[in-house]
Amino acid sequence: MANYSFQLNGRAVTVDSWDPAQPLLYVLRNTLGLHGPKFGCGLAQCGACTVLLDGKAVRSCVTPVRQVARHAVTTLEGLGTPEKPDPIQAAFIAEQAAQCGYCTNGMVMATKSLLNQTPHPTLDQVKQGLAGNLCRCGTHTRILSAVMRVAKA
């Protein structure tokens, strides 16, 4: 089994995998016990599995583990906790911007990536920025309010 070392939420980790093509999602969830990123489609179509790779949103369901070696991965857990949420998480909580919450990981991480590049986006930029993330419960308007709350801060 090959080893892969990378930064995970600011810590150095080394994992082994029998398959270098194993998607990062399974490594995060099953080897490292981080359940923020979710399996939604395995096809990079929905965004539920989104993590940051060197600060940019990627779909961990189609990102082979070997590709993240020596890079920095950030998951939802790396942003904050219920007691100490990061500003995006705090805004989602304040707006109660979740129903089932299965997509929330992707929404928060895609927002983080968007704000990394465009700290004060317009509503239209936010809509475009989240266009690749699907929400089935129809929480779109609240998610947009949450993101705009941070974008305007």
Next chain:
Amino acid sequence: MATIASISRRDLLQKGSGLIVSFALGGAFARPVAAQTGVAADVGKPLDPRQVDSFLMFHSDGSMTIYTSKVDVGTGLRIAVRQMAAEELGMPVERIAFVEGDTALTPDHGGTGGSTGIPRGGVEIRQAAATARQALLELASNRLGRPASELTLVNGEARPTAGGPGVGIGALIGGRRLSLAVDRQAPLRDPRSYAVVGKPLPRPDVPGKCTGQHVYLQDFSVAGMLHGRVIRPPALGASLQSVDESSIRAIPDVRVVRIGNFLAVVAPDEWAAVRAARELKATWSEWQGLPRSNDMERQLRAAAIAREETLVDRGDPARAMPSAAKQLSATYCWPFQSHGSLGPSCAIADVRADGATVWSASQGSHGLRSVLARTFGIPQEKLRVIYMDGAGSYGTNGTDDVAADALLISKTVGRPVRVQWMRADEHGWDPKGPPQLLDLRAGIDFEGRILAWETQMWLPVAVPGTRPLVAADAAGITQPRGQNAGQISQNADPPYAAANLRVVTHWLKEVPLRLSNLRAPGKIANVFAVESFTDEIASAAGVDALAFRVRGLSDPRALDVLKRAAEMIGWQARPSPNPQSVEGNRLAGRGLAYVRYKQAENYVAMAMEVAVDRATGEVRVERVTCAHDCGLVINPDSLRNQIEGNILQTLSRALHEEVKFDRSQVTSVDWASYPILRFPEAPKVEVALLDHPSLPPLGAGEASAAPVAAALANAIFDATGVRLRTVPFIAERVKAMLTRA
């Protein structure tokens, strides 16, 4: 009870059963509830829904646990029901834990569906709490030496209404049972004194959901668990002919499970199971037993009829019709749709010699238990189903089927097994929302009043028995072949005055795909037809759509919601279509629709502003206003969240969604072939809640979905002069209609 009793509290704590973990991490509700309530001790607690102790357990530290078969599924039920109980018991909501959908712990007062969470679940728990309140006041009366009538429950203690020292609820009863039947007559608190009900309290699960700490079923694991994946045939009725296990030799520790046509792989590593399922070479027989999904209208019209049912028969429409000044008729069609859960269905099953446990996101743990028990020959008392949150299901998605998959594999391999469906499994194999066809006919008088109205519908009949499980069918296990998509024939009659009215259902024997309840079953399509046709009549009579409806209604609550929704959108009275809609290629219009849900529940009115691109046929919903009356409002913020969700999800269904299939299988199996609404399409949504504190609370998980498609179609007609009668309103269809017009 061997299995259930053998699950110790330590097991549960280690396994992190949902009820424990979600509360331990629930932010404001962070309390080590399991340690306090003693989950193992709870096993054996009363389950009879006639008993207070079945719903409520008081602990000596002053906290309390609510037990209910109604589950949250992201709706906010777990805060709303707490609020209802807290109000009656004068207990801070933070001190209340909530155990959902565990067949060993929760009384069975129905599954979660049909918007019954609050009006049945919440109301029954409120009545149990009101009963407990009386008993607690009596106990306090003895303790404090004052008549119960001079005492009240507030902030977790019984104290004199006039002031003075009190006694905590924990000290009165904590750790002991009340042993009381729920008293239907126990007085409820006066709504005018409500301190908790009606407040927009935040949901306890949201902080965990936003930080990756909320433990979903999909995140849960038990010791020794294997990961399973099922290999579905390339055609619904295909038989498995051969399997070449050497094709997955390179993947570590995989075991193939084959039972008849049921083919699965299990492995300790989830990715190994996923790859093995993908790469395992199997040969299947050919099967082409499906019709194609195109031309659903013709298929439904030609399908075999099980029986005819006249639902409404008033006056004599056939006789009145010829005397009408004008007659209209139109046909409306709704396609098969998928629940489209964002997270594919998941289950964990642990089948042992002495019983079995299944962890599931099912909206009905008890119902699932009885289906699984019967199908797999496990005595019901030896099967425990434990609910955990999954992705939103909006009815019965693949959850029952994946539970059967996991159970069958676990039973075969003798280990706990987790199965999560892949995307194509969920889209391809979840039981679907039904296709619906409606023919409407109306005759109006010279003033545009409805003289006669006739609805004829073609709908799949409910067949007694449970829905066949995919795994059991594949494995050759005999099972019932029921068919049921919920109460799909409601709201097919107009709510407006019509002297002669007839509603007939042609119940169809069968349709090509398995069915289940999908949010607001049947009502969305029926209201789409009825409320679109109402606009057709208004337009034919040259009457403004709002004025036409107001004239036909007398119920003040109906008029209130209609006027409010119209006011919020800035309704300009005029007949449709909009004479000034054009601005370049952009055609603008507005429409509205009204429903009294199930003709007996919520009043909802909805108005919309849309823009249609004449060149592309693309429909853009710009603004939606909704006035919503569900009686007493328990939690206005959770309620708004549900209403907003209903609106956005149903816009998605009306604009984009249709299950497609060829002669062999469903072909819309991912988000590219089954697209849903995306952020750039999200309109501005404004919701007004018309609260009636003195009335009973109604559910809100469905009602505001019902008028969405009609309001949308009416707005599109206003913008374009083109009437869309077939869902979905995809750009190609709209463009073709515009070209033809």
